[in-house]
Amino acid sequence: MSNNSKFMLKAIELSIQSAKTKGGPFGCVIVKDNQIIAEGNNQVTANKDPTAHAEIEAIRKENEDIAREREVKERVRREAMDYQRQLEQQMIKEMQDDSELERIRREDVEKTWKKREDQWAREAAARAALLKEVNDTRELQIREKQALKEMVKKDDLKWTAVAKTKYDEDFKKEKDLAQYHRNRRAEAQEQLLDQIQANQTRRDKERQRIYFEDRARKQQEEVFNKQLASMRTTDYKPKDFRKKKAEWFS
Numbered sequence: 001m002s003n004n005s006k007f008m009l010k011a012i013e014l015s016i017q018s019a020k021t022k023g024g025p026f027g028c029v030i031v032k033d034n035q036i037i038a039e040g041n042n043q044v045t046a047n048k049d050p051t052a053h054a055e056i057e058a059i060r061k062e063n064e065d066i067a068r069e070r071e072v073k074e075r076v077r078r079e080a081m082d083y084q085r086q087l088e089q090q091m092i093k094e095m096q097d098d099s100e101l102e103r104i105r106r107e108d109v110e111k112t113w114k115k116r117e118d119q120w121a122r123e124a125a126a127r128a129a130l131l132k133e134v135n136d137t138r139e140l141q142i143r144e145k146q147a148l149k150e151m152v153k154k155d156d157l158k159w160t161a162v163a164k165t166k167y168d169e170d171f172k173k174e175k176d177l178a179q180y181h182r183n184r185r186a187e188a189q190e191q192l193l194d195q196i197q198a199n200q201t202r203r204d205k206e207r208q209r210i211y212f213e214d215r216a217r218k219q220q221e222e223v224f225n226k227q228l229a230s231m232r233t234t235d236y237k238p239k240d241f242r243k244k245k246a247e248w249f250s
Contacts, residue, residue: 007031014039029056030062038062 014027
């Protein structure tokens with residue numbers, strides 16, 4: 001079923017209802033964009049208005065709807081304008097309040113900022129004082145450390161001189177002691193060599209004595225053997241070694 005047929009059926013339905021209500025059997029619908037925007041039926045007899053035909057009634061209803069819509073729109077427009085004026089007034093009041101609040105806020109911010117700046121200034125002064133104290137302490141420590149280094153350096157030089165003197169003395173003592181021991185060893189070696197030489201000389205003399213004694217003994221043995229041999233070959237009369245009696249002369 002097409003849209004036109006539906007709209008026609010609606011008009012017929014309206015005409016039937018109009019006939020039931022003592023109106024003429026006429027109905028009308030006004031369509032816009034495939035939608036029914038107004039309806040009407042014959043009201044000539046009911047309203048005793050010869051102009052109250054169905055199409056006129058539909059147009060009147062459309063006009064009434066348009067008027068109501070316009071009235072609604074106007075009312076809405078007026079309300080919107082009133083609301084806009086109220087908003088503007090409210091915004092003005094809020095702006096004024098905001099201005100006052102902003103002034104108060106600025107004053108509070110300035111006071112707070114002033115307090116912060118004062119606090120920062122005090123902190124900066126405290127930091128500067130602390131830094132100065134630290135620097136003074138550090139400088140004092142550096143001076144004390146430098147003085148201590150100088151003192152230690154002087155003590156080191158003094159100790160080095162003393163140590164050098166002590167080292168020289170100890171070295172001289174050790175050198176003298178080493179020379180003394182070398183001399184003693186040389187003396188001992190010389191004495192030992194003398195003793196060895198003396199012992200060698202004594203042994204040589206002893207060997208020489210033994211040699212000569214043995215030689216003399218051998219010579220005596222040879223002489224004795226010769227004499228013995230001679231005695232055996234000749235009549236040998238042993239010599240009388242007894243003492244003769246002394247003769248006294250008167």
